Amino acid sequence: MLFVWDDSYETGIIEIDQDHKGLVNLINDLYEAMQDGSGGALLLPIFSALKHYTETHFAKEESHMVECDVPDQDSHFQEHKLMVEKLADLERRHRKGEAAISLQTLTFLRDWLKNHICAIDRAMASQLKNKGMDQGA
Ligand SMILES: [Fe+2]
Ligand SMILES: [Fe+2]
Known part of the structure; x- marks a missing residue:
């Protein structure tokens, strides 16, 4: 099913929310490619877009x-690093010809929205707002 953005993903900081919506679009591109059977072929450009995004x-x-x-920076940085490594690993396995990488990538990205954006990024955003960051920046 296509992923629908809702308020529970919102951090309230415009530039961050715009980036996150871009990630949702990439997830939906991948999903649509899988539906019409071109998931595998489209995976390399999607990996390249994800690399640029991250x-x-x-x-x-x-x-x-x-x-x-903001507090807890190190664990947040660590999560980012793990995501970059995970995507590189999925791409490497896809290039080697391993099957079903599209589905694993889709599942991983959807979990990322729930576990990272909804929790850690939102917590970070409220810290940034507490510290007076301009929300429209
Ligand atoms: Fe984020
Ligand atoms: Fe983050």
Whole structure:
């Protein structure tokens, strides 16, 4: 089923929410590609888009956390690092010809929305707002 963005994903910081919506779009692109049987073929461009997404989005979150000196930065950074490694591993296995990587990637990304964005990113955003970060930035 297509993934629908709802308020429970919102952090209230516009630039972060926009990035997260971009990730939801990528998840839906992957899902649609799987539905029409082109999941495997489209996986490499999707991995490349995910790589770009993680590099730019994580750098943004991390610099805000450092700037505002939010607590628990290290565990948040660690989660970002693990996601980058997980995606690299999925891509490597896909390139080697392993089957069913599309589904594993889809499941991983949906879990990420629930476990990272809904919990850790939202907690980070409320810390950033407490520290006076401009929410429209
Ligand atoms: Fe995020
Ligand atoms: Fe994050």
